[in-house]
Amino acid sequence: MKRILGLMATTAVTGVLIAGASPAHALVVSPNPGDSALTSALISNGAGFSSYGASYTLGNSAQIGTYTGFTSPPRTIGNGVVMSTGNAADVVGPYRNDVGNGEVSTALGGGSTPEINSYAPGHVTNWASSQDAAVLTVNFTLSSPSAIAFNFMFGSVEFPVFTSSYTDAFFAFLDGNQITFDASGNAVQVGSSFASLLNTDDTNTIFTGVGANPGNDAHGLLGLLTTTSATLTAGAHTLQFEIADTNDQALDSAIFLNDLHTTTGGSGPVTGGGGGTIVPEPASMALLGVGLVALGVTRRRGAKRSA
Numbered sequence: 001m002k003r004i005l006g007l008m009a010t011t012a013v014t015g016v017l018i019a020g021a022s023p024a025h026a027l028v029v030s031p032n033p034g035d036s037a038l039t040s041a042l043i044s045n046g047a048g049f050s051s052y053g054a055s056y057t058l059g060n061s062a063q064i065g066t067y068t069g070f071t072s073p074p075r076t077i078g079n080g081v082v083m084s085t086g087n088a089a090d091v092v093g094p095y096r097n098d099v100g101n102g103e104v105s106t107a108l109g110g111g112s113t114p115e116i117n118s119y120a121p122g123h124v125t126n127w128a129s130s131q132d133a134a135v136l137t138v139n140f141t142l143s144s145p146s147a148i149a150f151n152f153m154f155g156s157v158e159f160p161v162f163t164s165s166y167t168d169a170f171f172a173f174l175d176g177n178q179i180t181f182d183a184s185g186n187a188v189q190v191g192s193s194f195a196s197l198l199n200t201d202d203t204n205t206i207f208t209g210v211g212a213n214p215g216n217d218a219h220g221l222l223g224l225l226t227t228t229s230a231t232l233t234a235g236a237h238t239l240q241f242e243i244a245d246t247n248d249q250a251l252d253s254a255i256f257l258n259d260l261h262t263t264t265g266g267s268g269p270v271t272g273g274g275g276g277t278i279v280p281e282p283a284s285m286a287l288l289g290v291g292l293v294a295l296g297v298t299r300r301r302g303a304k305r306s307a
Contacts, residue, residue, distance in 0.1 A: 026069050027067060027068075027069045027070050027072075027091075027092050027093065027204045027205065028067065028068050028069050028092070029065045029066070029067045029082060029088055029089045029091060029092055030065050030066050030067070031061070031062055031064070031065040031087070031088050031089050032056075032061040032062065032064060032065065033065060033066050035053070035054060035055040035056065037066055038054045038055070038056060038064070038066065038081055038136065039052070039053050039054040041066040041067075041079060041080050041081050041258070042054050042080060042081045042136075042138070042150075042257060042258065042260050043138075043260050043261070044078075044258075044259060044261075045261055047261070047262065048142065048143075048146055048261065048262025048263075049140050049141065049142065049143075049262060050141045050142065050143040051139075051140065051141040052138065052139070052140035052141070053138070053139055053140075054081075054136060054137070054138045055136075055137050055138075055139075056134075056135070056136055056137075057135045057136070057137040057240075058110075058113065058133060058134065058135035059083070059108075059110055059132070059133060059134030059135060060108040060109075060110060060132075060134075062086075062087045062088060062089070062106075062108070063083055063084050063085070063086070063087070063088055063108065063110075063132070063134040064081070064082075064083050064088055064134060064136065065081070065082050065083075065088035065089065066079070066080070066081055066082070067079065067080060067081070067082045067091075067256065069204075070204045070205075070256065071204070072202075072203050072204045074199075074201060074202075075153070075199060075201070075202040075203075075204060075221060075223065075224075076204075076224075077151060077152075077153050077224055077256055077258060078151070078258045078259060079258060080151075080256060080257050080258025080259070081136060081256075081257045081258070082254055082255070082256050082257075083134040083136060083241065083243050083254065083255050083257070084134065084243070084252055084253070084254040084255075085131075085132045085133075085134065085168060085243060085244060085245045085249075085252050085253050085254070086104060086105060086106030086107075086108065086132070086252035086254075087104075087106050087252075088254070090104045090106065090206065090252065091104075091155070091205050091206055091207075091252075091254045092205065092206070093202070093203055093204050093205040093206045093207070093208055103157050103251060104157055104206055104251075104252045105157070105250050105251045105252055106252060107132065107249035107250065108132050108249070109132075109249075110131060110132040110133055110134075110249075111130075111131060111132075111133065112129060112130035112131060112133050112244060113130070113133050113135060113242055113244075115171065115173045115176070115178075115240065115242060116130045116133060116169075116171060116242060116244055117130070119171065119173075119178050119187075120169065120187075120246075123178075123186070123187045124167050124169045124187055124189050124246060125164050125167045125189065125191050125192060126164055126165060126167060126246075126247070127167065127169075127246055127247070128246075128247050129246070129247060130169075130244035130245065130246055131244060131245045131246075131247075131248065131249045132244060132245045132249050133242060133243070133244035134242070134243050134244070135240055135241065135242045136240070136241040136242075136257075137238065137239070137240050137241075138238070138239040138240075138241070138260065139236070139237075139238050140236075140237055140238075140239070141235060141236045141237070142232060142233070142234050142235060142237065142262065143234060144234050145231050145232060145233055145234055146231065146232060146234075146262040146263065146264070147228055147229045147230060147231050147232065147262070147263050147264065148174075148228075148229045148232065148239070148260065148261065148262055148263065149226055149227060149228040149229070149259075149260075149261060149262075149263045150172075150226070150227055150257060150258070150259060150260040150261070151224060151225070151226050151257070151258050151259050152170070152180070152188075152224075152225055152226075152227070152255055152256060152257050152258075153221060153222055153223070153224055153225070153255070153256040154170050154188050154193065154221070154222045154253070154254075154255050154256075155202075155205055155206075155207030155219070155220060155221035155222070155253065155254055155256075156168050156190045156194075156207065156219065156220060156251070156252070156253035156254075157206065157207065157219045157251045157252055157253070158190040158251045158253060159190055159191075159194050159198075159219050159220035160219070160220065162190070162251065163190055163191035163194065163195075164191050165247065166190070166245070166246050166247050166248060166250070166251070167189045167190045167191045167192075167246045167247075168189065168190050168243070168244065168245050168246050168251075168253035169187055169188060169189035169190070169243070169244065169246060170188040170189070170241075170242070170243045170253075170255045171187065171188070171240075171241075171242045171243075172227060172239065172240070172241055172242075173239070173240040173242065174229055174232075174237065174238075174239050175237055175238060175239075179227060179229055180227040181227075182196060182197060182222070182225075183196045183197040183225075184196045188222070189246075190220075190246075190253065193222060194220045194222070197222050197223055197225075198220050198221075198222070199220070199221045199222070199223050200219070200220060200221070202221045205221065205254075206219065207219045207220060207221035207254075208221070228263060239260075241255070241257060243255045
């Protein structure tokens with residue numbers, strides 16, 4: 001089933017504040033900053049790593065960026081890296097009336113990854129294919145056994161309509177094993193993840209309920225989560241952060257990542273479908289019932305239609 005966009009929006013923003021954003025709490029995205037800047041933004045303290053480096057290994061250059069200023073309450077996360085299934089610069093909020101009810105959507109022509117194709121069946125609702133994948137690869141070496149941890153927020157304009165047909169998703173593959181999950185222990189995705197841990201009150205990003213018709217136009221953002229791996233052996237390891245559209249290239253989703261670091265303890269396992277723990281942001285634990293929309297639903301306001 002293919003959706004046809006009634007609106008294609010691409011907005012070039014490089015370190016520029018979107019009109020309407022509060023100067024005191026303004027999210028700024030710097031697209032495609034280079035691997036050195038990505039490494040510095042993601043790993044603020046290299047303690048515990050004997051070597052490390054992040055590199056953007058798959059996707060259009062517009063899909064990756066660093067961000068600062070995600071500081072407007074009630075949703076905050078420290079400076080870090082943003083990856084999108086569309087243009088990373090388009091995540092800047094608040095609500096985007098200039099692109100039609102906030103429905104930012106950019107098809108960049110990219111495909112999927114072997115890791116997603118192997119893991120997604122049975123783990124992502126109604127998954128048939130992934131497109132416009134973006135991959136940030138971190139190679140690191142541990143001098144002694146240790147766990148790793150990182151923070152993230154996941155948002156999507158697929159919500160609230162396309163929550164079961166087009167379940168855009170975020171993955172973290174550690175040495176080939178998927179280790180990051182939502183509050184219910186499922187892969188992080190539109191739909192089931194938002195059903196258990198949803199916010200529509202963010203004003204930093206486009207993933208907000210602050211629009212012309214709040215509640216009808218509201219998009220979704222997961223509150224701050226932390227993933228902690230099991231304890232890893234000393235030596236070389238690879239972590240791949242991956243985000244992708246599901247079943248088509250329409251309507252953008254994004255992941256905000258920061259503070260990748262080593263830590264003691266950790267829980268697991270990191271194989272066989274387990275792996276890691278998540279720690280919800282206390283303020284985001286409102287459990288909201290979300291009605292999942294069946295396949296074939298017609299996109300509201302004509303932005304997406306079944307064909």
